[in-house]
Amino acid sequence: xxxxxxxxxxxxxxxxxxxxxxxxxxxxxxxxxxxxxxxxxxxxxxxxxxxxxxxxxxxxxxxxxxxxxxxxxxxxxxxxxxxxxxxxxxxxxxxxxxxxxxxxxxxxxxxxxxxxxxxxxxxxxxxxxxxxxxxxxxxxxxxxxxxxxxxxxxxxxxxxxxxxxxxxxxxxxxxxxxxxxxxxxxxxxxxxxxxxxxxxxxxxxxxxxxxxxxxxxxxxxxxxxxxxxxxxxxxxxxxxxxxxxxxxxxxx
Amino acid sequence: xxxxxxxxxxxxxxxxxxxxxxxxxxxxxxxxxxxxxxxxxxxxxxxxxxxxxxxxxxxxxxxxxxxxxxxxxxxxxxxxxxxxxxxxxxxxxxxxxxxxxxxxxxxxxxxxxxxxxxxxxxxxxxxxxxxxxxxxxxxxxxxxxxxxxxxxxxxxxxxxxxxxxxxxxxxxxxxxxxxxxxxxxxxxxxxxxxxxxxxxxxxxxxxxxxxxxxxxxxxxxxxxxxxxxxxxxxxxxxxxxxxxxxxxxxxxxxxxxxxxxxxxxxxxxxxxxxxxxxxxxxxxxxxxxxxxxxxxxxxxxxxxxxxxxxxxxxxxxxxxxxxxxxxxxxxxxxxxxxxxxxxxxxxxxxxxxxxxxxxxxxxxxxxxxxxxxxxxxxxxxxxxxxxxxxxxxxxxxxxxxxxxxxxxxxxxxxxxxxxxxxxxxxxxxxxxxxxxxxxxxxxxxxxxxxxxxxxxxxxxxxxxxxxxxxxxxxxxxxxxxxxxxxxxxxxxxxxxxx
Numbered sequence: 001x002x003x004x005x006x007x008x009x010x011x012x013x014x015x016x017x018x019x020x021x022x023x024x025x026x027x028x029x030x031x032x033x034x035x036x037x038x039x040x041x042x043x044x045x046x047x048x049x050x051x052x053x054x055x056x057x058x059x060x061x062x063x064x065x066x067x068x069x070x071x072x073x074x075x076x077x078x079x080x081x082x083x084x085x086x087x088x089x090x091x092x093x094x095x096x097x098x099x100x101x102x103x104x105x106x107x108x109x110x111x112x113x114x115x116x117x118x119x120x121x122x123x124x125x126x127x128x129x130x131x132x133x134x135x136x137x138x139x140x141x142x143x144x145x146x147x148x149x150x151x152x153x154x155x156x157x158x159x160x161x162x163x164x165x166x167x168x169x170x171x172x173x174x175x176x177x178x179x180x181x182x183x184x185x186x187x188x189x190x191x192x193x194x195x196x197x198x199x200x201x202x203x204x205x206x207x208x209x210x211x212x213x214x215x216x217x218x219x220x221x222x223x224x225x226x227x228x229x230x231x232x233x234x235x236x237x238x239x240x241x242x243x244x245x246x247x248x249x250x251x252x
Numbered sequence: 253x254x255x256x257x258x259x260x261x262x263x264x265x266x267x268x269x270x271x272x273x274x275x276x277x278x279x280x281x282x283x284x285x286x287x288x289x290x291x292x293x294x295x296x297x298x299x300x301x302x303x304x305x306x307x308x309x310x311x312x313x314x315x316x317x318x319x320x321x322x323x324x325x326x327x328x329x330x331x332x333x334x335x336x337x338x339x340x341x342x343x344x345x346x347x348x349x350x351x352x353x354x355x356x357x358x359x360x361x362x363x364x365x366x367x368x369x370x371x372x373x374x375x376x377x378x379x380x381x382x383x384x385x386x387x388x389x390x391x392x393x394x395x396x397x398x399x400x401x402x403x404x405x406x407x408x409x410x411x412x413x414x415x416x417x418x419x420x421x422x423x424x425x426x427x428x429x430x431x432x433x434x435x436x437x438x439x440x441x442x443x444x445x446x447x448x449x450x451x452x453x454x455x456x457x458x459x460x461x462x463x464x465x466x467x468x469x470x471x472x473x474x475x476x477x478x479x480x481x482x483x484x485x486x487x488x489x490x491x492x493x494x495x496x497x498x499x500x501x502x503x504x505x506x507x508x509x510x511x512x513x514x515x516x517x518x519x520x521x522x523x524x525x526x527x528x529x530x531x532x533x534x535x536x537x538x539x540x541x542x543x544x545x546x547x548x549x550x551x552x553x554x555x556x557x558x559x560x561x562x563x564x565x566x567x568x569x570x571x572x573x574x575x576x577x578x579x580x581x582x583x584x585x586x587x588x589x590x591x592x593x594x595x596x597x598x599x600x601x602x603x604x605x606x607x608x609x610x611x612x613x614x615x616x617x618x619x620x621x622x623x624x625x626x627x628x629x630x631x632x633x634x635x636x637x638x639x640x641x642x643x644x645x646x647x648x649x650x651x652x653x654x655x656x657x658x659x660x661x662x663x664x665x666x667x668x669x670x671x672x673x674x675x676x677x678x679x680x681x682x683x684x685x686x687x688x689x690x691x692x693x694x695x696x697x698x699x700x701x702x703x704x705x706x707x708x709x710x711x712x713x714x715x716x717x718x719x720x721x722x723x724x725x726x727x728x729x730x731x732x733x734x735x736x737x738x739x740x741x742x743x744x745x746x747x748x749x750x
Contacts, residue, residue: 049705052697077707089702092693093720099706102716106707142720159706 019223035220080166150181186211324454426462529564551579562594604637
């Protein structure tokens with residue numbers, strides 16, 4: 001088991017958002033977590049990545065057999081947990097190259113590998129740029145500064161490719177993207193799928209899932225997973241919306 | 253992240269910056285904070301005409317220099333301490349400072365010995381060694397004037413430079429050996445009555461550096477001065493004059509530090525730079541005076557008047573400063589652009605942390621035709637500090653076709669600090685072009701979390717973000733200095749590196 005979340009409860013500013021959430025992800029699986037606004041989707045992504053604003057009040061999370069909640073955010077990242085942000089952050093004056101070389105070497109250090117020097121890193125990065133069909137000047141630009149919404153998210157995918165994580169959590173990556181950008185992001189993700197790498201795709205809409213077919217779909221509502229199923233659940237939601245499922249859940 | 257499992261209060265807005273603040277608070281390791289114990293001769297505390305005369309006598313000065321001091325002292329007594337800067341401090345008790353202090357051995361001001369090594373106090377030599385300042389002529393690719401409290405200890409490479417006609421010696425020596433040059437230039441850019449601290453400096457000037465680069469000579473090495481304040485309750489009043497004659501070039505660097513003391517130490521310097529036709533001077537400072545502790549105890553009061561004049565046509569003066577130290581900084585390195593087509597530049601990084609207060613900037617006074625000036629200022633505030641940019645761009649009626657570009661960027665680290673910008677613009681010629689850009693940003697939790705989520709530690713993230721912000725200025729510093737400045741920033745911000 002790569003990720004095992006049990007009865008996870010978390011709050012922010014004394015408001016409980018996650019109310020006992022459980023989910024298990026095996027290597028190579030793609031899980032989608034869907035739900036209406038305010039269900040706790042982004043909270044789940046933030047808590048797994050270790051954002052400090054959230055407090056875990058109960059439950060446990062195991063990542064590759066280790067206690068994830070005991071780790072700093074950077075430790076989680078170095079051990080292979082990657083979060084693609086809903087709003088990637090700008091860092092003026094810091095080139096993507098320096099930023100990612102530092103990040104890649106932090107991960108390599110964790111794995112006991114020697115650091116990549118500028119030349120090695122350049123070569124390594126070039127491979128990934130070609131793989132993802134991105135612009136060659138990407139490395140020279142300041143991190144996300146002056147990037148369009150779509151470019152920022154593609155930059156996140158590029159970072160994902162460089163860091164080669166075990167688990168990729170995509171936090172509403174599709175929000176604010178037009179159909180072309182969406183397709184580009186989805187292609188990027190698909191080209192990074194391997195039998196070992198797992199994905200958790202957090203989204204409000206089904207449209208991203210049409211491009212990245214998940215193995216499992218979970219509906220999150222009011223801090224809990226209220227229904228799980230296969231890809232067919234996406235179409236059920238598409239036809240009936242969240243209301244039916246929520247109603248069933250409330251009656252039960 | 254152990255807190256995650258605990259149920260603690262992470263609710264208030266304040267706590268948003270808890271982590272950053274705690275990282276910053278680790279910065280209690282001011283690396284240069286050691287003290288040198290050696291035999292010193294220190295004047296009793298207090299200032300009066302007798303003290304001024306005694307300083308001059310100690311330095312064996314000619315009559316004209318004493319006259320200059322006395323004139324300044326008389327004028328100083330009529331002035332009042334300025335408090336217009338955005339920095340709060342109690343009026344100083346000038347009678348509670350000593351105005352002269354020197355190690356007893358080897359501090360023979362006025363004797364132009366070329367074999368300095370023989371005369372250097374071993375404790376003082378050790379101090380400079382610990383600071384990484386090469387005070388013996390060795391392979392160092394830089395000439396150094398090392399100043400300890402009130403006197404110059406050693407000036408290296410002077411013979412090598414003398415072959416090129418370059419005069420590089422302490423100010424005291426210059427008064428003895430080159431009186432005609434000192435007399436010609438002293439007080440011409442910063443008159444003794446210019447301001448309160450300049451007047452005080454003119455009265456009790458201790459030591460400083462004198463540089464003269466003759467016509468057409470390009471100094472092959474960087475010249476530098478390292479200022480060290482050691483004695484408690486001592487003021488350092490350095491007087492530096494730098495003259496670049498026609499078509500010459502020199503790059504001059506200065507560094508400063510002081511031991512950790514629990515009371516304010518006063519540093520009131522005056523620097524005058526004269527750049528003649530077609531000459532260029534690059535003046536770089538890395539200022540790391542002791543900034544005081546968390547509770548606002550101690551630290552250097554850095555009240556400095558630095559000004560240069562681009563006297564001749566096509567001359568150029570460039571100020572670059574990295575200011576990380578001092579409890580209070582009050583400093584506006586300025587350019588008077590008198591010669592036609594002359595160029596003034598000011599590149600500054602000012603970092604304040606804890607309770608430091610900095611009010612710094614520049615004045616660009618355009619007098620000549622087609623004069624150009626560039627101002628790039630990067631202010632970083634952390635902790636409970638206040639960081640102010642104050643700058644004047646003045647285009648006189650005579651300055652046909654003058655141009656200025658100003659960029660002032662401020663970055664806040666945490667939510668208890670302040671950044672302020674006061675640009676003053678006075679234009680008397682309608683052909684002038686002036687551009688002013690200003691930004692304020694904040695290192696937020698979002699940026700830090702983004703870096704951490706990519707595996708980068710919080711400290712590396714802060715230093716990466718900060719250095720990215722300062723890049724434009726650091727690229728103007730000589731290579732070794734740039735590295736030192738980057739390291740200083742890292743230390744001042746993180747504290748754990750040192």
